[in-house]
Amino acid sequence: MTVHVAPCAAPTADPTTREVRTESGQREVFCGLTGIVWLHRKIQDAFFLVVGSRTCAHLIQSAAGVMIFAEPRFGTAIMEEKDLAGLTDANDELDRVVTQLLARRPDIKLLFLVGSCPSEVIKLDLSRAALRLSQRFSPDVRILHYSGSGIETTFTQGEDACLASLVPALPAAQDDTPSLLVIGSLADVVEDQFKRMFDALGIGPVAFFPPRRSTALPSVGPNTKILMAQPFLPDTVRALQERGAKRLVAPFPLGVEGTTAWLRAAADAFGVSPAEFDKVTEPNRARAERALAAYKTELAGRRIFFFPDSQLEIPLARFLSRELAMQLVEVATPYLHREHLAEELKMLPLDVALTEGQDVDLQLDRCRAARPDIAVCGLGLANPLEAEGITTKWSIELVFTPIQGYEQAADLAELFARPLVRRAKLVA
Numbered sequence: 001m002t003v004h005v006a007p008c009a010a011p012t013a014d015p016t017t018r019e020v021r022t023e024s025g026q027r028e029v030f031c032g033l034t035g036i037v038w039l040h041r042k043i044q045d046a047f048f049l050v051v052g053s054r055t056c057a058h059l060i061q062s063a064a065g066v067m068i069f070a071e072p073r074f075g076t077a078i079m080e081e082k083d084l085a086g087l088t089d090a091n092d093e094l095d096r097v098v099t100q101l102l103a104r105r106p107d108i109k110l111l112f113l114v115g116s117c118p119s120e121v122i123k124l125d126l127s128r129a130a131l132r133l134s135q136r137f138s139p140d141v142r143i144l145h146y147s148g149s150g151i152e153t154t155f156t157q158g159e160d161a162c163l164a165s166l167v168p169a170l171p172a173a174q175d176d177t178p179s180l181l182v183i184g185s186l187a188d189v190v191e192d193q194f195k196r197m198f199d200a201l202g203i204g205p206v207a208f209f210p211p212r213r214s215t216a217l218p219s220v221g222p223n224t225k226i227l228m229a230q231p232f233l234p235d236t237v238r239a240l241q242e243r244g245a246k247r248l249v250a251p252f253p254l255g256v257e258g259t260t261a262w263l264r265a266a267a268d269a270f271g272v273s274p275a276e277f278d279k280v281t282e283p284n285r286a287r288a289e290r291a292l293a294a295y296k297t298e299l300a301g302r303r304i305f306f307f308p309d310s311q312l313e314i315p316l317a318r319f320l321s322r323e324l325a326m327q328l329v330e331v332a333t334p335y336l337h338r339e340h341l342a343e344e345l346k347m348l349p350l351d352v353a354l355t356e357g358q359d360v361d362l363q364l365d366r367c368r369a370a371r372p373d374i375a376v377c378g379l380g381l382a383n384p385l386e387a388e389g390i391t392t393k394w395s396i397e398l399v400f401t402p403i404q405g406y407e408q409a410a411d412l413a414e415l416f417a418r419p420l421v422r423r424a425k426l427v428a
């Protein structure tokens with residue numbers, strides 16, 4: 001069985017020469033602290049201590065507000081005015097908070113000190129704090145630091161900074177056995193599906209990064225092959241490459257086509273024959289294509305506009321245009337890593353308008369002029385656009401929801417169909 005290709009999906013030009021509009025200006029994005037919301041669920045013995053202000057605490061609480069935990073695994077060491085004014089020694093305060101936390105929570109094995117705008121403004125050196133506290137609490141607790149500060153970032157960069165900070169802690173591979181390292185947070189259910197698929201293909205050993213437990217960190221070395229599950233991890237990839245790992249060239253596992261090409265990149269690297277690959281993946285591909293068909297009826301021909309937010313925009317646009325025949329009005333992304341996204345760019349229609357960066361007023365003007373059927377955007381833009389009659393999809397939901405792999409392809413399509421159906425009912 002072959003993947004359905006939409007009529008608009010003509011073969012495209014060299015991705016390195018594609019024309020991209022670059023914009024800078026006012027931005028409407030969440031900061032990197034937001035990544036804590038999904039990372040704390042993924043690494044189950046980690047704690048994320050934001051060193052920040054009440055604003056940072058509110059952001060985390062409201063972003064994570066849908067989840068209720070008896071013992072949450074994130075918190076904020078709130079810097080009061082006297083800290084910000086330099087009237088107290090913020091390092092002493094931080095040591096006191098960490099000591100209290102670890103005494104109360106012996107289940108914490110990995111503590112991230114997460115920097116914020118306020119901690120950076122007062123130049124609180126969290127790298128030294130992490131080193132100092134590590135000496136005190138090692139080996140029971142590993143203490144690392146990264147920045148989630150939001151001045152020039154978007155929210156998925158928090159995961160990149162977090163994982164990059166963890167790379168130096170990975171043990172060195174002890175032998176020459178080739179291994180696969182899948183990087184980027186995936187829902188456990190998706191991870192389990194991929195693990196079964198790799199097992200069926202005879203690919204292994206396979207590890208996922210971040211791991212579910214910090215006490216089971218994957219090893220890395222020159223025979224480690226990196227397969228990116230998320231497109232927003234350039235610093236993590238660089239840090240792993242500095243440890244000798246090699247990145248496999250692949251698109252991202254969104255939709256049937258992306259998942260197949262992603263798995264095939266691993267299969268090729270591990271010498272799996274094309275016949276064996278087809279035999280293992282065919283039933284899943286066929287099932288996923290059948291499930292997608294219903295959504296194609298709903299979505300084909302609908303016009304979609306992406307505001308830059310999650311960094312998932314380009315793989316999503318590729319999936320929606322090629323497998324569901326949606327029309328791409330504009331695809332904007334906060335940062336365009338041409339090397340990591342090369343396979344995706346090759347598959348986008350030639351005439352799509354690509355934008356890197358944000359000048360929100362100009363983008364809103366273009367969106368209003370184009371009147372797309374649906375706009376994918378951050379929470380801050382969704383309400384005004386809905387009020388103007390433009391249906392929206394929150395991009396942050398696409399990071400929280402399991403969307404990768406064959407089993408989730410139809411669920412991903414549904415995420416775009418649902419708001420359109422709802423709007424149709426409202427205006428009927």
Ligand code: SF4
Nearest residue numbers: 031056116117149150
């Ligand atoms: Fe805190 Fe800065 Fe994020 Fe605002 S943008 S929540 S001040 S880190």
